[in-house]
């Protein structure tokens with residue numbers, strides 16, 4: 001291991017910029033003559049828009065234009081597309097109602113935009129927006145899954161009768177039914193996986209500028225995947241050729257999934273800038289973020305696990321209703337299906353699984369990917385159900401898991417995925433040691449003396465990331481490829497620019513991708529820059545989500561570097577008058593095997609650009625691109641143990657300890673991997689104990705600010721004990737798996753298993769998330785009543 005290559009805890013290169021206030025975010029972009037947009041949004045969850053009167057607003061100081069859905073339709077701007085087609089059980093396609101960027105006849109959630117006011121200053125646009133008079137006729141709203149599916153429920157879209165987007169299934173229903181027939185025990189669970197609101201530090205923003213001379217448009221936006229934004233906006237919504245549309249996602253302050261999607265605001269701002277021939281900027285206020293950033297999770301599930309008398313899992317059946325919100329967001333349809341039900345085998349050999357998922361439109365903010373996206377929902381269900389089964393059958397929760405672990409790889413699950421590698425036993429043993437599982441009963445007894453209820457909870461889980469062969473995804477309905485591109489440009493003096501189609505908005509790619517160049521090309525890490533987030537600089541990209549950047553983007557870079565080494569070898573061989581077959585490359589030096597004849601990487605790169613003495617059959621230059629389409633998902637896995645103490649008087653849950661042993665494949669930067677674990681754990685703990693997006697029956701968001709949506713803070717978290725238990729991915733050249741979402745997937749069930757363990761002797765069987773003091777206190781009171 002070099003001190004800056006694979007495995008080195010290199011300090012984050014990008015932090016010099018972030019810590020000295022020289023980051024460049026979308027709102028920092030200032031263009032000559034720029035205008036500001038403010039969106040006029042519906043205060044009602046469901047209403048007819050009878051009339052929009054903009055006269056007063058148009059006359060307000062500084063106002064340049066007030067634009068509505070009618071203007072948008074007149075200019076033939078299309079609706080926002082959904083990127084994944086799901087088919088119903090009967091083979092028919094899902095209901096896919098239109099999603100206009102500005103609603104013109106009906107509004108479908110609080111925050112649905114009906115107009116924009118464009119003015120010389122931000123304040124003028126905001127003030128004038130209050131003068132836009134919208135005549136709404138309020139209609140009944142369906143603001144929850146239950147309300148959406150109720151008989152006589154108000155319809156969100158005429159195109160989706162009964163508010164059903166799709167009714168989808170996975171697995172073998174008949175085999176699962178048969179497995180249940182032979183069961184000695186059936187564990188049952190009804191649960192709610194509550195709705196969450198992503199909270200990136202930087203709110204969404206976009207600024208667009210039209211250049212009349214070249215008839216081209218540049219958009220700076222807070223996107224996790226600028227190329228996809230360009231493709232969707234150019235080809236599907238606005239009819240602009242892609243070479244005339246440049247999308248730049250500069251520094252982006254966090255996304256957690258919420259910035260994957262193409263949003264109405266990006267389209268409207270781009271259209272307005274072209275229409276008004278002046279740059280137009282929009283920056284969300286925090287309350288707009290709460291209302292309009294796609295939300296996450298929101299499932300109601302009934303699940304049953306069939307076991308034999310020894311505790312071996314025989315079958316699993318799952319019935320899930322998933323809230324999809326008012327419109328289909330870019331990848332909303334794929335989250336409760338292919339990113340959820342395909343993970344229902346977990347780490348276990350369960351031979352028969354059947355899942356039925358019904359996605360429901362409601363008068364709420366659209367729901368899409370949020371850190372973990374589908375996989376936390378699967379892991380939570382499974383790990384709760386396994387604990388319930390263990391308790392009901394009097395089997396130790398560790399034993400029941402050991403008994404059912406998959407231990408041979410590759411392993412084909414009954415729900416489509418083939419796991420390539422893992423060692424679930426090793427991760428479990430590692431975490432039990434780290435958490436001092438054996439010593440727990442003594443700690444419980446000691447806590448009892450202090451009047452506290454102490455509980456311990458385990459979760460062993462697997463997730464799928466690095467999404468995945470384009471051909472497979474395409475066959476399952478994805479309307480996009482899922483490859484990644486990487487380009488390595490070696491400059492004449494041997495410094496390197498790395499271009500990647502993935503996007504970093506906090507994950508440290510500028511460091512870890514530079515480490516790859518340092519490892520494989522032997523270049524000093526300070527001689528490497530990483531460029532991402534600009535459709536004009538990077539050939540193409542599928543962006544960042546599903547913890548894919550290292551496994552897919554990093555593999556593309558590896559392949560491009562192999563091409564560099566191959567070409568460099570030919571140049572070096574020529575310079576050293578040897579055959580390329582006799583030249584080897586190691587740590588930045590080309591050497592004629594078995595001799596002391598060498599050429600440094602920088603000498604070879606200079607020859608590539610100053611080709612005075614150069615092979616006749618070789619092109620000058622040292623600049624290579626590769627596109628990598630993964631052969632499979634990667635399957636990170638882990639075991640988490642959580643210990644809590646509950647104050648029975650108040651219901652307050654104190655997190656005493658969190659221990660993890662995770663398998664993220666080959667680790668590039670252990671410090672960054674730990675940092676990713678910290679962030680994911682904080683978000684998973686936020687879901688387990690604190691966060692809950694709630695609507696009232698009329699569709700008003702009750703948790704639209706930090707006053708009533710509880711984000712985890714440092715003081716809510718213990719110091720995490722992080723261990724690792726690594727197996728290499730077998731199908732990508734780096735052996736890596738993803739880490740970005742592991743914490744948010746693995747820890748919520750461990751927290752709730754610990755909470756239930758602390759209360760189990762009272763007869764408490766399940767506690768839904770978030771386990772707030774009030775909810776826990778009620779469980780204690782009910783149990784004691």
Ligand code: MCN
Pocket residue numbers: 253254255256257370371372505506507508509512513544545546547548549550551664665666667668669670672673676679736737738739740741
């Ligand atoms: N890494 C590593 N060794 C490994 C795996 C990863 O050194 N074996 C490094 C990677 O090189 C990268 C980081 O860890 O620097 C995360 O890599 P990866 O797991 O590939 O995830 P992505 O880079 O694709 O990031 C996406 C993932 C997701 S899906 C969400 S959501 C999320 C997350 O990462 N959003 C984040 N982490 C986030 N972190 C921050 N700060 N902000 C967000 O918005």
